[in-house]
Amino acid sequence: MSCDTGIRIEGLLKRFGERTILDRINLDIAPGERIVIIGPSGTGKSTLLRCLAFLDRPDAGLIGVGDLEVEASKASRREILALRRRTAFVFQNYALFANKTARQNITEALTVVKRMSQADADARADAILAEIGLADRGDAYPAALSGGQQQRVGIGRAMALEAELMLVDEPTSALDPEWVGEVLDLLRRVAAHQTMLIVTHEMQFAREIADRILFMDGGRIVEEGPPAAIFERPQDARLQTFLRRVG
Amino acid sequence: MVVDLEYMASLVPVILRYVPLTLGMAIISMAIALVLAAALAIVRVLRVPVADRIVAVYISFFRGTPLLVQLFLFYYGLPQLLPAARSIDGVTAAVIGLTLHFSAYMAESIRGAILGIDRSQWEAGASVGMTELQLMRRIILPQAARVAAPTLLNYFIDLIKSTSLAFTLGVTEMMGAAQKEAAGSFRYLEAFLVVALIYWAIVEALSFVQRRMEVRLARAFVR
Numbered sequence: 001m002s003c004d005t006g007i008r009i010e011g012l013l014k015r016f017g018e019r020t021i022l023d024r025i026n027l028d029i030a031p032g033e034r035i036v037i038i039g040p041s042g043t044g045k046s047t048l049l050r051c052l053a054f055l056d057r058p059d060a061g062l063i064g065v066g067d068l069e070v071e072a073s074k075a076s077r078r079e080i081l082a083l084r085r086r087t088a089f090v091f092q093n094y095a096l097f098a099n100k101t102a103r104q105n106i107t108e109a110l111t112v113v114k115r116m117s118q119a120d121a122d123a124r125a126d127a128i129l130a131e132i133g134l135a136d137r138g139d140a141y142p143a144a145l146s147g148g149q150q151q152r153v154g155i156g157r158a159m160a161l162e163a164e165l166m167l168v169d170e171p172t173s174a175l176d177p178e179w180v181g182e183v184l185d186l187l188r189r190v191a192a193h194q195t196m197l198i199v200t201h202e203m204q205f206a207r208e209i210a211d212r213i214l215f216m217d218g219g220r221i222v223e224e225g226p227p228a229a230i231f232e233r234p235q236d237a238r239l240q241t242f243l244r245r246v247g
Numbered sequence: 248m249v250v251d252l253e254y255m256a257s258l259v260p261v262i263l264r265y266v267p268l269t270l271g272m273a274i275i276s277m278a279i280a281l282v283l284a285a286a287l288a289i290v291r292v293l294r295v296p297v298a299d300r301i302v303a304v305y306i307s308f309f310r311g312t313p314l315l316v317q318l319f320l321f322y323y324g325l326p327q328l329l330p331a332a333r334s335i336d337g338v339t340a341a342v343i344g345l346t347l348h349f350s351a352y353m354a355e356s357i358r359g360a361i362l363g364i365d366r367s368q369w370e371a372g373a374s375v376g377m378t379e380l381q382l383m384r385r386i387i388l389p390q391a392a393r394v395a396a397p398t399l400l401n402y403f404i405d406l407i408k409s410t411s412l413a414f415t416l417g418v419t420e421m422m423g424a425a426q427k428e429a430a431g432s433f434r435y436l437e438a439f440l441v442v443a444l445i446y447w448a449i450v451e452a453l454s455f456v457q458r459r460m461e462v463r464l465a466r467a468f469v470r
């Protein structure tokens with residue numbers, strides 16, 4: 001599928017006012033790797049994802065995706081756009097374009113950003129609609145879809161971009177419990193051929209999907225490792241406490 | 248009888264002949280003002296350097312001074328400044344004045360509507376790599392237009408009524424025609440009453456459209 005290359009994050013720093021939210025994060029992601037971030041509320045997990053797509057502007061650090069390197073402190077408009085065009089984002093609150101149908105949500109970036117022909121974009125959207133189980137709902141506006149359906153369109157929109165890195169922020173935490181399963185199932189399938197950075201509180205899902213798990217606390221990556229190590233042999237006391245609490 | 252109904256009835260077809268001029272001025276002014284207002288609103292929302300300050304002053308001036316004064320400035324004042332404007336006729340001056348005046352008001356309501364669009368829409372557009380202008384044109388403005396539409400239609404109604412001020416620039420529109428008729432018959436009450444009734448009918452028709460539109464807008468983007 002997408003032409004994956006590595007991702008490098010060095011010394012990523014983000015402050016809101018006096019508070020340091022991301023405290024010089026370092027992280028390398030291998031092509032095809034699936035990384036899950038866990039950690040207590042307010043530790044900067046969302047901020048990390050948002051900074052990687054420049055939805056929040058990092059104060060310092062380096063973000064490298066493939067052959068693109070962006071120095072956060074002096075990133076130009078063009079560099080930010082280029083970075084965003086190599087990443088895709090799945091939002092906690094879906095954030096579908098309210099004035100576009102499910103199909104148009106998927107084709108929008110293909111025609112406008114990637115300059116694909118409308119026919120090609122529609123064909124691609126139809127394939128994706130089938131993949132996300134919404135082949136018959138392509139003409140529906142977001143307001144007419146269930147939460148689970150909306151989030152599947154959100155994932156479909158991100159899939160269509162064939163991005164080098166898909167950023168997924170708590171994809172199920174705004175959903176009614178009845179829709180959580182279908183969204184996680186879809187993400188499992190997408191993860192088979194997509195480099196991903198996922199924030200989730202679904203520990204079972206994290207364990208299944210992750211090649212590597214990062215535990216964040218206080219704006220830092222406190223501990224990282226394969227799921228087995230993180231869940232069965234947690235080292236840091238904060239991670240042990242966190243796992244007991246969600247456990 | 249105090250009011251000569253028969254005379255009024257005979258005036259109606261005479262005054263009605265000027266309705267196309269009134270509506271023409273209103274529609275042209277509205278069309279240009281809408282495009283201008285959208286551009287002004289975008290400049291303000293995106294805080295385009297320098298232009299933002301200029302637009303702020305523009306809006307402040309056209310909202311802060313009476314329309315009649317603005318019309319006089321364009322009709323009588325402009326030729327003094329620009330010799331090329333010496334040949335400007337009343338209709339053109341009225342259209343320019345109405346356009347600029349109403350674009351300032353409409354820019355503010357479009358800006359308000361844009362600012363009311365949920366932040367998630369901006370972030371979603373940014374996340375797929377759209378530029379600010381692409382986002383504005385394809386995602387934000389279409390949604391803002393639905394929010395602003397009832398208000399904009401109110402301004403259109405206001406604009407239609409304001410075309411009567413073209414009378415003061417020597418344009419023979421409905422008011423001018425009524426004035427001429429009344430000058431011959433000395434029946435001012437009847438003549439201006441006919442003008443009032445025709446305006447009222449036009450506005451009522453538009454209000455009907457407006458109510459229907461609001462029902463449809465409430466259902467927009469749901470299927």
Ligand SMILES: Nc1ncnc2c1ncn2[C@@H]1O[C@H](COP(=O)(O)OP(=O)(O)OP(=O)(O)O)[C@@H](O)[C@H]1O
Nearest residue numbers: 016017021039040041042043044045046047048170
């Ligand atoms: N725009 C902002 N302005 C000021 N502070 C902010 C802003 N956005 C986030 N923060 C603060 O940054 C900290 C980290 O927030 P973030 O959303 O990244 O946490 P999180 O780990 O995703 O938490 P959760 O699990 O609750 O989603 C929080 O304390 C939050 O209050």
Ligand SMILES: [Mg+2]
Nearest residue numbers: 045046047170
């Ligand atoms: Mg979060």
